[in-house]
Amino acid sequence: MRVHSLISDYLHEIMTDSSSSEGGTVADYIPELKKMDPNLLGIALCTLNGHLYSTGDDTAPFTIQSMSKPFVYAAALKEHGLDKVLDVVDVEPSGEAFNELSLDDETGRPLNPMINAGAIAVNQLILGEEAAVEDRIAHIRDFFSRLAGRELEINQRVADSEIEHADRNLSLAHMLRSYEVIQDSAHDAVRGYIEQCSIEVTVRDLAVMAATLAGGGTQPVTGERILSPAVARQVQAVMASAGMYDAAGRWMTTVGIPAKSGVSGGMLGTMPGQLGLATFSPPLDKKGNSVAGARIFQNLSQDMGLHLMSTEPYGIQTVRSIRTARNYTVVRLQGYINFAAAERFVSRIGEAKIKTKSFVLELARVSGVNGVGRRMMLEELRRIRNSGVEVWIFDPENVLPDPDLGDGTYPRKQSRRAAFALLDDLRRSASTPTE
Amino acid sequence: MRVHSLISDYLHEIMTDSSSSEGGTVADYIPELKKMDPNLLGIALCTLNGHLYSTGDDTAPFTIQSMSKPFVYAAALKEHGLDKVLDVVDVEPSGEAFNELSLDDETGRPLNPMINAGAIAVNQLILGEEAAVEDRIAHIRDFFSRLAGRELEINQRVADSEIEHADRNLSLAHMLRSYEVIQDSAHDAVRGYIEQCSIEVTVRDLAVMAATLAGGGTQPVTGERILSPAVARQVQAVMASAGMYDAAGRWMTTVGIPAKSGVSGGMLGTMPGQLGLATFSPPLDKKGNSVAGARIFQNLSQDMGLHLMSTEPYGIQTVRSIRTARNYTVVRLQGYINFAAAERFVSRIGEAKIKTKSFVLELARVSGVNGVGRRMMLEELRRIRNSGVEVWIFDPENVLPDPDLGDGTYPRKQSRRAAFALLDDLRRSASTPTE
């Protein structure tokens, strides 16, 4: 489908820009992770209406590792409610590395569910204290599968290898036991956590899982309502303040996307109400984040205006109408054209299939266009023209100045008078308004 | 105007719910602050299109105190650019109280501009190192006045009183000097900072100032473009991670509004792309935040869906059309009806003035309605009916179930057939679509 290749091309471009000579090293603390090909690189993006775009090594499997933390936290919130879970794990940033203790001195409560101590404690909440490890893991694997929309499997080789090198996590588990935060044996608690980390995903899976959070709990592809909006909100809020360990302030200012990374080289992010993102590139920086992943997130944030603090207003009813009359297809847009809006436009055009001689893009009600929105609109116009259709734009407010189609040519400009005549025609035509 | 009283009534209700027996004590470290009336209580809210709603003691003046920090940070970013300012003050949360040192051990760079040490360093950037205190303060007062849209004054009694009890800040200033982070004398640096804190505002001023950040730098009332979107974004990102000192994680999860408070009892918040908020109530909790203010922010967040992680999609083109035909005024809404959308609806109805016998609210394209949106729509319908107009709703998707107008009565339901006939009429009428 055209929209896919257009947005995938865009992602490919971002990926290429971000990946050149990044440095970093593949996690080497266990043999199985060390084996990963450092050259693998993939990006995926999933909108709330379930459009999934990806590029690069988007079907390469890797273990979910710490990116499992927000989702098991979500499962625990769903199972026990916020208050019970808060009794066990707090939501404060630790300003420390992922494998630090960061427990409350008196209660032993881990500072947040994104550090290992917190994640081990959260894992133990699943199915209650008395549950067997196998049942807990089966439940989590099933839950993750529903989030991803396909059956996920555990990479048992990675899990076994991790268990052999689990001293740090065993240390955390014993400490949690000493505070009576967990009841299970340290070994079982760590095994449960490690198996949760060993579920195998692709960037496409992660993007869909992230989009489920971004959309308030509804899996955007299957449409299944998996989490309540309150749970989705809580998980994303904790990712925003504690997901990237230390340097939380720098991440918030320069990227502004609630995110979580894993030592396998994956990284996922959510823009609440907009979309889910994921990247995969094994080489890590010293803090254990994927080097290329962090760069891609930063570039996407800047280029696409994906930032929690973005002040660009956005609307989901971008395409006001698509009507045809007298050999014209007229598409009227409205609102602010950012990535989500442009994606909507390109996606709708693809569905509509233009069979008329001419195509008119009406921008009179568009309040603004950001960088990625402009690029996507122009690219789409170029493709329409290349398919043999004459392309016009009606842009009385000049929101799309200098509309070079990428090859030095321009769409034709519709005069105000001709535009109104055309719109008058359309108003009388029988075609139903869309959306 | 009706919309004002409706939303102001809503704010009043929130205020009343939040203020009962809150506890807390008025700041007493300087005599002038101690004099404040603990019973003062006000709320204001400003949308990006410049609608300003307020209730309670909304014209009571108080000194801006620490709430000056984000705005002087904005002024410094505007004057020097991000890199230069980052050289002087970092953007990491400190997890400490506002008056802690929180300097980098080696460079002396304050951890962020929201703690006093950072704010003193940022103040010194205004007009450059060589500037006189008087010029710096004149510049800041002018800048704040533009943000508020009216001439603001310095409360010199408070400033003088603060300077007499400024040991903590003088300590910080000397420490900054020892690291050569600032060059000015400690006394002058602190005086500059204290005068900046002594600029007098009301909750209405603060809401407008906050809305200027939320809207990407454009003052929503005067329309003046004061800051770039990049600066507005940076300031709000730092407020999000460092604005509420410690307990940043709890604030992010339960409130989710980038915010800043002051010892005078004020608190301001921004929802990027949506609105600015402010409250005023002098009694403070132990951390120095207004007790009632924090409660009101939490209630507004929950009730209005104002939360960075809110997954409610929202559109600014709420009112699809207002048309009249055959004694009917038909208002067609679209998108998700949250507070911002409902405010748009109520505001437009107020402007339109209904003179027909009947009023039809068409909800066929509404994707959802949250709590505050529902309350505002029903209240508006009740008012219309009370003005003698017959009220109908056409709600084929049942997005507004059980539309009790607050007195046990309901609007009339439009049948599908009658609705389409009416719409067909409208389609042929000459009235121009709106918005």
Added chain:
Amino acid sequence: MRVHSLISDYLHEIMTDSSSSEGGTVADYIPELKKMDPNLLGIALCTLNGHLYSTGDDTAPFTIQSMSKPFVYAAALKEHGLDKVLDVVDVEPSGEAFNELSLDDETGRPLNPMINAGAIAVNQLILGEEAAVEDRIAHIRDFFSRLAGRELEINQRVADSEIEHADRNLSLAHMLRSYEVIQDSAHDAVRGYIEQCSIEVTVRDLAVMAATLAGGGTQPVTGERILSPAVARQVQAVMASAGMYDAAGRWMTTVGIPAKSGVSGGMLGTMPGQLGLATFSPPLDKKGNSVAGARIFQNLSQDMGLHLMSTEPYGIQTVRSIRTARNYTVVRLQGYINFAAAERFVSRIGEAKIKTKSFVLELARVSGVNGVGRRMMLEELRRIRNSGVEVWIFDPENVLPDPDLGDGTYPRKQSRRAAFALLDDLRRSASTPTE
């Protein structure tokens, strides 16, 4: 023997003063410790020449617990030398509780051998990495037995009970493994450490073991040279700075005795070059130190001038001579009479057995007398008189003013002239000068 009863009486008095209504609670984290009788109370003191004094429950056995740490540290220093041991465990105070991690961030090296993490690492040094737990423990038990001068046994019930509640220590051991500070399995490392802690001792054993350190490594009763002076010095230096966990400064100023306590309620201390001390009373304060023990140490420090910073000069040649002539026994003392000196005096008198009609104590060369010295001398004189001997003192410098023998009576004063005549006689007598 008289001296024993005299000094033991003194200890008994100190004990009685210290024990009334002290508060505290017996360690309850494992059942076996919880069983201890809270009313047990004992004190023991051992001089460098092997005199051992004790009072109260001085034969009640209890597990050595953390008081094993200095001795296993000594064993490791003896086996591997200082540099090798320093590579594994540092010597800095942690300012933290005994069960905190306190590891160097980069190397994982524990801060000192007195915290559990350090002690576990030190335990692993005994007999080298490859040793079996059983061999290590057998070695340590043998080593402790040589220090105590009798065969010590492990209380296996306590050991087994501790192993069941060893999460905190297992956490530390896994963390040490993760840094590769230790190689053994976490379970074995902790078992080795717990068995070392479960060796059963009495206060008398501990006093002798402490005196071995105080005397530079020579067991004062058996005379066996067990440690080098350099090792004894190192161990006591680390006890001085890190033995009492936090509050190191307060302990150094008010008590000034290098010390170590255990959760069983024991406490041991050393005065380098002077003596070893031990107390036993199960109720603990919140930091895990014996309440009565800490009080007794403080009282002994004040009363006996036992303090590292004591500026009282002391000499070991206290008793210059004991000679008999013409029905007189004349004892000449010299130097400063503190506890150690008085003990020497009382001890020598007991050996000498006075058969003459009169006893003369010559104090002309005594430079000073502290509180405990005065009490012990007067008490000894009272006993001599009560045995039917006439008691005189010659004190030209008045170093023992108002020598009330405790019952309102005084020894007779020797005049200068009579004294010199007597001394002249003695000079001509054949009795050999002593010491």
Added chain:
Amino acid sequence: MRVHSLISDYLHEIMTDSSSSEGGTVADYIPELKKMDPNLLGIALCTLNGHLYSTGDDTAPFTIQSMSKPFVYAAALKEHGLDKVLDVVDVEPSGEAFNELSLDDETGRPLNPMINAGAIAVNQLILGEEAAVEDRIAHIRDFFSRLAGRELEINQRVADSEIEHADRNLSLAHMLRSYEVIQDSAHDAVRGYIEQCSIEVTVRDLAVMAATLAGGGTQPVTGERILSPAVARQVQAVMASAGMYDAAGRWMTTVGIPAKSGVSGGMLGTMPGQLGLATFSPPLDKKGNSVAGARIFQNLSQDMGLHLMSTEPYGIQTVRSIRTARNYTVVRLQGYINFAAAERFVSRIGEAKIKTKSFVLELARVSGVNGVGRRMMLEELRRIRNSGVEVWIFDPENVLPDPDLGDGTYPRKQSRRAAFALLDDLRRSASTPTE
């Protein structure tokens, strides 16, 4: 005097060993300190009986700087008593650099009097809150002069230069004011502290001042009783735990001498009950301690057995008797011969002036000899022989094996029989026993 040259030669040797290519840089934060000649190097040592030995640049004046802290602390304890002073400044080690805040979070009480914050607070105690800076300083200068035994002056150029660069201290003073720990203006408080630091001393002064602490408060040269033993003990205990800032544990193990250094390059130390030490060499390590000074302290500790944890018993009655008979001078020693004992021996021989043909050193009652004791005794014997006297030793226990006088020759050995005959003679002679 001979003893002086002997011990001074020893110090000179230690100095030469310690000073070669040490590295370090002269303090450069104020111009006046930067001017100091980096090649200056001096050592001084003062015994409790007032013998003062020194070598190198022992009359070069330098400002006392942080070495004033223990003495002003002593003055405050003397003036107000321990409890009052503890209310203001605690005695816990800070583990931080000297210029860190290290205040109790709630009370603002500095952690100890050896960090700047604590020293500023202690300075303010002198003569009470209401005192004028001038009076306080006059009092301190007078007090220091009594400790040194000569009139000391303030180096006003250094003081003025420091005041110009006092931001760090002004920061501390304002912080102390904010907690109401001090009442004076920050400027006056810092000036008082800086003037106290600008009192000019030599290593000889410092050694005497330190010996006053070591001796329990009695100035060993003038004999003035300046402090109580309790105050002297408290000051030394705090130096032991907090005097060397961080690395307290390393200092305690490797040096074991309570010590204090200053940025001028001075360092002083005390051995309670034994002596005071001081060094001077301006180049500092990164922590602000004199590089050569720290090395010299370590060498003296090792070579002279000066260590708090030294288990060498020592006695002050080293010289049991000096008697002459039949052309023999017989010196009988007893106890353990460490530095203090050997110094006593050399010193007494020098006073005694040997006029007989032969000199006999009787070692029958000597329990042991350490390295420096051996070197000093042999050197003294060599000098006696070089003055034309025949030298014999009687050493039945062989405590001085292989008594090479430094040139391959040996003293003659007295046989047991000859020795007893001689002693018998002496016993009958009229010469009075000494000491």
